[in-house]
Amino acid sequence: MRTADFDYELPEELIAQDPLADRSSSKLLILDKNTGAVKHGVFTDILDYLHEGDCLVLNNTKVIPARLLGIKPDTGAAIEVFLLKRLSDNEWETLVRPGKKLRQGAKVSFGDGLLTGEIAECLPDGNRIVRFNYEGIFEEILDKLGEMPLPPYITHKLKDKDRYQTVYAKFEGSAAAPTAGLHFTNELLDRIKDKGVQLAYVTLHVGLGTFRPVKVEDVTAHKMHSEHYFIDKETADIINNTKRAGGRVICVGTTSCRTIESAAVSDQDAGYVLKPVEDDTEIFIYPGYEFKLTDCLITNFHLPQSTLIMLVSALAGRDNVLAAYKEAVDMRYRFFSFGDAMFITDCIEK
16 A cells, blocks of 8 residues: 555645634535545534434644744754653653754753753654753743644644634643644534534544654555543443444544544454543554444545545545545635544435
């Protein structure tokens, strides 16, 4: 299986640069994963395709303003630091630019010295462990100095930080938003619950590795980045009871899907069940993968040749997905993080 098999043509002007004024007003492409049939609507139409007894799985991670802009005090050189993973109270694994200027022992100053950092270790993959020094509460300093780490294909400055958060974001730790969830408003979630659909929350802290391209020709040779996740007993019970009663488990976003698929365990009676767990995952889902718990998926339109379009193709079939993407391009859908949505379902009829 070649990485090039997941390529498609996308005009640059279809890459959404700004979020819509109304979260739930984006377009919605409905794709039948079994037949490849397609319908079009707006995101609030999702109500018509959700049934009593279904459950929605949502990732309640919260994006931190993980992009820090600083200088080297000794030279005045501009430095960019992305926070990837917190290792202790004052140490983080980071991605730095330019890396050549930041060897072990190098110092960086942010906000005229409000926050300073020292490179404690250079890791084999090029990342750096930075030891920070500050007075007060780190999260408050980060909120003051940090910027939202928008994907590299978004060149516009984000006017409102909250628009790169889901309305149900709760636990801080992500370097990127679970963007399929950006389409939901609190009002729409209430209407979904009123219809008899349960909401189940998982937490997976999204890393910047989600933006990294697949650089190998053979898909199976790609190594996924590690991400930390958490599933509590309440969520496990909701999902297990939904499957037991014949309802559908509908993941909101690839991160929710990867979370529950990572935590699924074999069960003699039920096939697979979800267990409460806290762990790290490097799961890579591509065509040929057999889904254990995920029935349907709400997702955005993903980059060509990315691990995300491979996951979507595993669920709905590569030919079906690429045909739907071509139709979305022809109909001028908006793509990527601030773009429109797709619902991959097992039945296109309402």
